[in-house]
Amino acid sequence: MATQDNHQLEIYDAMVHISRGGSGQTLLLLHGAGGSANLKELASKLAEDFDVLLPDHPGFGLSDQSKRLSSVSDLAFYYLDFIQELGLKDIHLVGFSLGGWIAAEIAIRSTTNVKSIALVSSAGIHVKGVPKGDPFLWSPEELVRNLYVNQDIINDILSQEPTSEELEFMVKNRVAAARYAWHPRFYNPDLEKWLHRIDVPTLIIWGDQDKIFPVEYASAFKNLIPHAQTQILKDCGHVPHMDQPEAFYHSLKSFLSETNS
Amino acid sequence: MKFYYFGLMPYGPLDLDYDKKYSSASLVLPNSYFNPKEGNKLYRRYLDELELADALGYDGVCVNEHHQTAYGLMPSPGVIAGALARTTTQAKIAVLGRALPLVNNPLTIAEEYAMIDNISGGRLISGFVRGIGVEYHATGVNPAFSLERFQEAHDLIIEAWTKTGPFPFEGDHYHFEYVNTWPRPFQQPHPPVWIPSQGSEETIRWASEPTRKYVYLNTYSPFEAVSTFFQMYRDIAEKEWNYEASGEQLGWAVPIYVGETDEIALKEAKPHIEAFYNKFLRMTNEMLLPPGYTTLKSMKKIAEAKREMLSGGREISRLMDNRMFICGSPNTVQEILGECHDQVGLEHIVCTLQFGTLPHELTVKNLELFSKEVMPQLR
Numbered sequence: 001m002a003t004q005d006n007h008q009l010e011i012y013d014a015m016v017h018i019s020r021g022g023s024g025q026t027l028l029l030l031h032g033a034g035g036s037a038n039l040k041e042l043a044s045k046l047a048e049d050f051d052v053l054l055p056d057h058p059g060f061g062l063s064d065q066s067k068r069l070s071s072v073s074d075l076a077f078y079y080l081d082f083i084q085e086l087g088l089k090d091i092h093l094v095g096f097s098l099g100g101w102i103a104a105e106i107a108i109r110s111t112t113n114v115k116s117i118a119l120v121s122s123a124g125i126h127v128k129g130v131p132k133g134d135p136f137l138w139s140p141e142e143l144v145r146n147l148y149v150n151q152d153i154i155n156d157i158l159s160q161e162p163t164s165e166e167l168e169f170m171v172k173n174r175v176a177a178a179r180y181a182w183h184p185r186f187y188n189p190d191l192e193k194w195l196h197r198i199d200v201p202t203l204i205i206w207g208d209q210d211k212i213f214p215v216e217y218a219s220a221f222k223n224l225i226p227h228a229q230t231q232i233l234k235d236c237g238h239v240p241h242m243d244q245p246e247a248f249y250h251s252l253k254s255f256l257s258e259t260n261s
Numbered sequence: 262m263k264f265y266y267f268g269l270m271p272y273g274p275l276d277l278d279y280d281k282k283y284s285s286a287s288l289v290l291p292n293s294y295f296n297p298k299e300g301n302k303l304y305r306r307y308l309d310e311l312e313l314a315d316a317l318g319y320d321g322v323c324v325n326e327h328h329q330t331a332y333g334l335m336p337s338p339g340v341i342a343g344a345l346a347r348t349t350t351q352a353k354i355a356v357l358g359r360a361l362p363l364v365n366n367p368l369t370i371a372e373e374y375a376m377i378d379n380i381s382g383g384r385l386i387s388g389f390v391r392g393i394g395v396e397y398h399a400t401g402v403n404p405a406f407s408l409e410r411f412q413e414a415h416d417l418i419i420e421a422w423t424k425t426g427p428f429p430f431e432g433d434h435y436h437f438e439y440v441n442t443w444p445r446p447f448q449q450p451h452p453p454v455w456i457p458s459q460g461s462e463e464t465i466r467w468a469s470e471p472t473r474k475y476v477y478l479n480t481y482s483p484f485e486a487v488s489t490f491f492q493m494y495r496d497i498a499e500k501e502w503n504y505e506a507s508g509e510q511l512g513w514a515v516p517i518y519v520g521e522t523d524e525i526a527l528k529e530a531k532p533h534i535e536a537f538y539n540k541f542l543r544m545t546n547e548m549l550l551p552p553g554y555t556t557l558k559s560m561k562k563i564a565e566a567k568r569e570m571l572s573g574g575r576e577i578s579r580l581m582d583n584r585m586f587i588c589g590s591p592n593t594v595q596e597i598l599g600e601c602h603d604q605v606g607l608e609h610i611v612c613t614l615q616f617g618t619l620p621h622e623l624t625v626k627n628l629e630l631f632s633k634e635v636m637p638q639l640r
């Protein structure tokens with residue numbers, strides 16, 4: 001595993017936190033509503049082959065909330081500025097849930113510096129008639145039980161008392177998620193009109209037992225981005241890199257090597 | 262002291278075993294539990310009780326706004342206030358209050374309040390609230406912007422009442438090219454404003470600011486907390502705003518039941534007050550406190566405590582001990598209220614004399630005993 005270093009970047013009125021490590025082509029990991037913590041391990045592993053950046057979105061984790069940003073459309077422009085500021089090129093965007101939505105919003109605006117995108121259990125669109133789960137209404141325990149399929153992970157998380165710092169991040173992440181995604185709940189009605197603009201290799205990864213965005217959402221994304229590849233993982237919930245880490249890693253790695261060749 | 266009669270208009274015939282299947286009487290409780298035939302009877306009954314309060318000489322009658330819940334059947338309080346504006350003669354009509362951030366056009370509230378004020382000949386008290394947390398689920402309004410929307414909607418309404426239109430209003434959340442509200446309010450420059458709230462320093466600082474000096478009405482808190490928040494109001498007024506706050510700026514909403522004796526009162530009230538706190542108000546923390554509705558600090562405290570705020574299990578004796586319920590003979594109730602008044606110097610008591618499943622006959626008895634044997638001694 002490669003080590004990740006911590007960096008800070010001042011952008012607009014906010015200081016944002018990025019952990020970065022490894023070398024090679026640039027891989028930008030965009031975390032979901034729960035924050036960046038559960039991506040640290042994956043980031044280290046990917047850093048063996050890539051220059052991996054894992055930022056905390058403004059308002060999440062160690063990053064300040066910028067007053068300027070109040071929607072995921074804002075976050076897309078923010079990340080385009082972020083990419084420019086850091087001089088990143090040929091980026092592989094990998095977005096998880098809320099982060100997938102951000103990745104899609106970035107890509108419909110500009111793929112100038114984007115080499116590929118992977119959407120993992122992605123938010124951003126709404127499929128009529130397919131009820132979504134509502135993490136804002138679930139208790140902390142219900143949330144854990146609904147996020148994962150693997151019972152060992154569920155038991156492991158529920159048996160641990162969160163530290164004071166973890167609680168603080170949980171609360172902060174929840175408020176930031178609400179700010180960006182409360183209504184319409186986890187989607188932008190305009191996004192689906194423009195997904196055809198994505199002109200780089202695209203991978204859609206989904207768990208067959210996702211209780212937040214059911215697997216029908218993967219097909220809906222595929223319909224809107226016809227050139228995309230789709231990988232549906234078995235016995236897998238909303239967080240594939242936790243529920244099925246090996247199958248997930250394999251799918252992502254083979255996609256990234258294909259786009260590199 | 263002044264006394265205002267208030268009831269939340271709960272759906273009294275609610276099947277109280279609902280909580281075996283549902284976690285709350287709000288948001289998730291199917292509306293098939295509501296029987297319109299009972300609804301018709303209930304609204305007529307509750308209007309009768311409000312009108313009786315006017316006839317008995319209460320200083321005010323109060324209504325408020327709640328959505329998608331069995332504990333309060335007034336999603337549109339202006340309907341009830343409008344009826345009362347015609348059928349009552351002397352009491353103030355207090356709407357406690359309209360939930361400003363929940364609407365996309367607060368001018369409709371400026372208009373509605375101005376209508377009630379005109380029809381009643383200037384008897385309106387205009388309450389402004391943020392709406393309780395669960396209503397941000399019910400309406401989709403983003404709780405992270407609740408406070409900003411509240412303050413901006415308030416500014417818009419006050420300007421609509423006091424500035425000559427048409428003029429533009431240029432806010433971050435609300436922007437209107439033409440503000441020119443007809444009718445103008447009957448009371449000039451505008452009806453008195455009350456801010457019902459569980460209490461927070463930010464709210465109290467805002468309400469006590471010298472151009473506002475609004476009445477801060479604490480709702481259903483233990484008296485110890487009420488007393489702390491009132492002191493906070495006085496301290497902020499003195500230290501930050503350089504004036505002495507009067508008791509006229511302080512109000513307390515509390516359920517009260519008066520019986521012939523302490524024993525009778527306790528026996529008659531017990532099932533109904535326990536149903537109110539444990540069944541009607543029941544909800545999960547996620548409903549009560551959506552993210553951003555309160556400060557990060559208080560959200561963290563609640564997460565640390567791992568405590569469900571409104572999960573039930575409150576006994577009448579505990580409710581009486583911390584004065585979330587005042588109950589007893591006329592003498593007892595008068596003594597408790599007198600003591601509270603002496604301790605904190607509040608001037609407005611919003612008496613919740615109907616609560617939970619309390620039936621009409623007992624509500625009427627409560628209204629009469631309170632007005633005849635408690636109120637006169639405390640005036």
